[in-house]
Structures are given as C-alpha cells and as structure tokens.
Amino acid sequence: MQPSVDFWYELASTYSFLAAERIEALAEERGVAVRWRPFLLGVIFKAQGYDTTPFNIIEAKGRYMWRDMERWCDRLGVPLARPEPFPQNSLLAARTALALPDDARPEFSKAIFRAEFCEGRSISDPAVIADAVRQTGFELETAVAAAQTDLVKHALRKETDEAQRLGVFGAPTIVTPDGELFWGNDRLEEALDWARGRK
Amino acid sequence: MQPSVDFWYELASTYSFLAAERIEALAEERGVAVRWRPFLLGVIFKAQGYDTTPFNIIEAKGRYMWRDMERWCDRLGVPLARPEPFPQNSLLAARTALALPDDARPEFSKAIFRAEFCEGRSISDPAVIADAVRQTGFELETAVAAAQTDLVKHALRKETDEAQRLGVFGAPTIVTPDGELFWGNDRLEEALDWARGRK
Numbered sequence: 001m002q003p004s005v006d007f008w009y010e011l012a013s014t015y016s017f018l019a020a021e022r023i024e025a026l027a028e029e030r031g032v033a034v035r036w037r038p039f040l041l042g043v044i045f046k047a048q049g050y051d052t053t054p055f056n057i058i059e060a061k062g063r064y065m066w067r068d069m070e071r072w073c074d075r076l077g078v079p080l081a082r083p084e085p086f087p088q089n090s091l092l093a094a095r096t097a098l099a100l101p102d103d104a105r106p107e108f109s110k111a112i113f114r115a116e117f118c119e120g121r122s123i124s125d126p127a128v129i130a131d132a133v134r135q136t137g138f139e140l141e142t143a144v145a146a147a148q149t150d151l152v153k154h155a156l157r158k159e160t161d162e163a164q165r166l167g168v169f170g171a172p173t174i175v176t177p178d179g180e181l182f183w184g185n186d187r188l189e190e191a192l193d194w195a196r197g198r199k
Numbered sequence: 200m201q202p203s204v205d206f207w208y209e210l211a212s213t214y215s216f217l218a219a220e221r222i223e224a225l226a227e228e229r230g231v232a233v234r235w236r237p238f239l240l241g242v243i244f245k246a247q248g249y250d251t252t253p254f255n256i257i258e259a260k261g262r263y264m265w266r267d268m269e270r271w272c273d274r275l276g277v278p279l280a281r282p283e284p285f286p287q288n289s290l291l292a293a294r295t296a297l298a299l300p301d302d303a304r305p306e307f308s309k310a311i312f313r314a315e316f317c318e319g320r321s322i323s324d325p326a327v328i329a330d331a332v333r334q335t336g337f338e339l340e341t342a343v344a345a346a347q348t349d350l351v352k353h354a355l356r357k358e359t360d361e362a363q364r365l366g367v368f369g370a371p372t373i374v375t376p377d378g379e380l381f382w383g384n385d386r387l388e389e390a391l392d393w394a395r396g397r398k
Contacts, residue, residue, distance in 0.1 A: 048257050048259075054253075058247050058368055060247075060363075060366045060367070060368040061368045061369075063366060064366060064368065064380055064382060067379075067380070068382075071379075164259075167259045167262060167263060168259070169257055169259040169260045169263065170260075180266075180270075181263055181266070183263060183267075184385070186383070186385045186386060187385065
C-alpha cells in the first residue's frame with residue numbers, strides 16, 4: 001500500500017502557505033500520498049485562551065516570522081506580500097476548500113495562499129475565492145453554493161474538532177497513519193520520511 | 200576570515216539540548232566557528248508577560264514537544280529523561296557557564312544538558328554543576344567562586360539583555376554576523392549555511 005500523510009493546514013497561516021508550495025514535490029519524490037485537510041486554527045487558539053496568533057501577541061516572534069518568510073520566499077522564488085489584516089478571516093475560503101472535490105482542493109488552496117501572501121489580497125473576499133475556484137477548473141456556482149450548505153459548515157467544524165483531538169496546536173501539522181505529529185513547514189521532509197518508514 | 204555564528208541557548212531548554220548535541224559536528228563540516236552564548240530565556244518570557252514556557256501553558260504543545268524529543272533522542276542515540284520540575288531553574292548553571300573560559304563552555308554546557316535531559320538530574324543542584332565543571336578539566340573551586348561574583352552575575356544579565364535586543368524570543372537561536380536569526384534546533388543547518396554565504 002502507498003504510504004500517506006494528512007496535511008493539516010490553515011488558509012490564513014504563513015507557514016501553511018510555504019508547506020503548500022513545497023509538499024507536493026517532496027511527497028512525489030518519496031512516493032507518499034498527501035491528503036489536504038484544511039481546518040480553522042483560530043478555533044483551537046480560542047480554546048487555548050488566545051484570540052489571535054502568537055505572531056501578533058509576541059512582537060519579536062512576529063518580526064522574526066516575517067523576516068523568515070522573506071528568506072523562504074526568496075529561496076522558493078515567489079514574491080511575499082503581507083495581507084491586511086493579518087491573520088485573514090479564512091472561514092469562507094476553508095468552507096470552499098472543503099466543498100470542492102478532493103482533487104481540486106490542493107490547486108484551490110495554493111491559489112488562495114498565493115492571492116493572500118504573494119499579492120496581499122483579502123481571502124474573505126468572494127471575488128478572490130471565485131478566482132481561486134476558477135483556477136481549479138471546477139464549476140464556480142456549484143462550489144459557491146456547496147460552501148454555504150450546512151453539510152459543509154458542519155464538515156469544517158468536524159475537521160477542526162478532529163485536528164484538535166489529534167493534538168494539533170499549530171499549522172501546518174503533518175499527521176502520519178501511526179498517529180505521529182510533525183509541526184511546521186521545516187519538518188515536512190522528516191514527516192514524509194517517517195510515513196514511508198525511514199526514521 | 201572564518202565564518203562564525205552566535206549560538207544563543209538556555210540551559211533549561213529541551214531544544215537547546217538537542218542543538219548543543221548537534222551543532223559542533225555540523226559547524227565543523229562547514230568550517231564555521233561557533234560562539235556559545237548562554238542566556239536566561241525566562242527573563243525574556245517574563246518581559247512578554249509569561250511566567251513559564253509555552254510547553255507548560257499549552258498542553259497539546261507540551262505533549263507534542265516531549266514526543267518530538269523522544270523521536271530526536273532515538274535518532275541521536277541518547278536517552279531522554281524528564282527533569283522535575285520542568286523547566287529547571289538554570290540561573291546557577293548559566294552563571295557557571297559564563298564564568299568558565301570560552302573553550303570550556305561547550306563541554307560544561309553539554310554535561311549540564313545531559314545530566315538534565317538524559318539523567319533527569321536537577322541542574323540547580325551544586326553537586327550536578329560541580330560534576331559538569333569537572334568534566335571540562337577546569338579547576339572546580341575557581342569556577343564556583345567566579346560564578347558567584349558580581350562581575351559574572353552582571354555579565355549574564357547583559358548577555359540576556361543583548362539576546363533580547365537582537366530579537367531572540369526562544370531557544371536555541373542562531374544569530375549570524377549580518378544579524379539574521381534562525382530559531383530552533385531544526386534550523387541549525389540553514390543558519391550555518393547562511394553564515395558561510397550559501398543561502
């Protein structure tokens with residue numbers, strides 16, 4: 001059986017963006033399948049007693065993160081922009097990601113991340129979401145309608161609950177089938193190696 | 200001129216322990232000199248409004264960190280023990296580390312880390328500190344006396360202030376001569392590569 005991992009990401013998260021840019025090539029090299037699982041990290045922060053990201057709470061940590069993003073984006077050859085506000089409200093984008101078929105979700109999510117962090121666009125704007133859906137080739141009206149159903153709203157809540165139950169406290173987090181967590185864009189390689197049994 | 204980095208570490212920090220185990224070989228491979236700079240991370244946490252580590256404040260983060268430490272220690276082939284309490288009070292150990300000559304500091308620090316995280320011993324215990332000094336070959340009474348001088352106490356405060364001024368908010372942090380910060384044991388390779396000009 002092909003080894004696989006779950007890629008838990010938050011569409012408002014800078015390091016989830018980097019991981020989304022990197023994970024497909026790394027997984028393909030290693031023959032590992034990746035399941036893209038968007039969730040709402042803000043809900044988990046709230047349960048911990050925080051109403052925003054640590055990058056906004058601790059100034060030095062935020063300053064470091066943005067500089068680190070500059071270095072990573074330089075290396076990946078993509079521009080970096082800071083959306084206002086940061087973090088963005090990712091609710092509608094996350095619902096739309098879940099509403100799409102599995103094989104359109106990576107493309108859509110990467111388009112959202114690039115709009116947000118390469119162009120500084122607002123990902124709560126339905127026009128930005130529509131652009132991202134169009135890039136997947138999936139039918140726009142169907143996706144928009146599906147994202148507003150109770151079924152999808154409920155599914156996103158369930159996914160976020162599941163992330164929390166697994167012990168996810170930040171994004172991105174890779175979870176392997178044996179229940180190991182690897183937190184952070186800088187641990188992708190290690191997580192994928194773990195999944196195929198090389199420790 | 201030989202490239203160099205500053206290795207800022209906290210003697211009570213789990214990931215500083217891993218970095219201390221790894222940095223010398225990685226730096227030697229790359230021809231980079233490493234300056235070992237102990238500081239008190241607790242002072243920086245306090246200035247941010249926290250009275251302990253995030254690993255104790257956020258349960259899921261703490262659980263993850265200890266499991267991650269198990270995986271790392273397995274790979275490095277060293278045993279892992281949890282000191283009680285965690286984090287340990289590292290004041291006396293940090294003063295002693297600073298009191299020692301530069302070339303004894305790495306050996307002393309690694310001995311402290313191993314007592315703490317491989318054997319679960321208390322690093323505020325003068326007997327544990329004495330053992331670690333002995334492993335460096337440096338004269339014990341001289342080190343103990345020096346650690347209690349105002350000069351050394353003041354020097355440690357100044358080092359911690361300097362870390363904060365540089366933007367350090369966690370440990371370990373590698374700082375390159377051009378002022379770049381790299382936070383975390385998982386970024387050592389990248390920091391050392393940056394220092395020798397390979398981005």
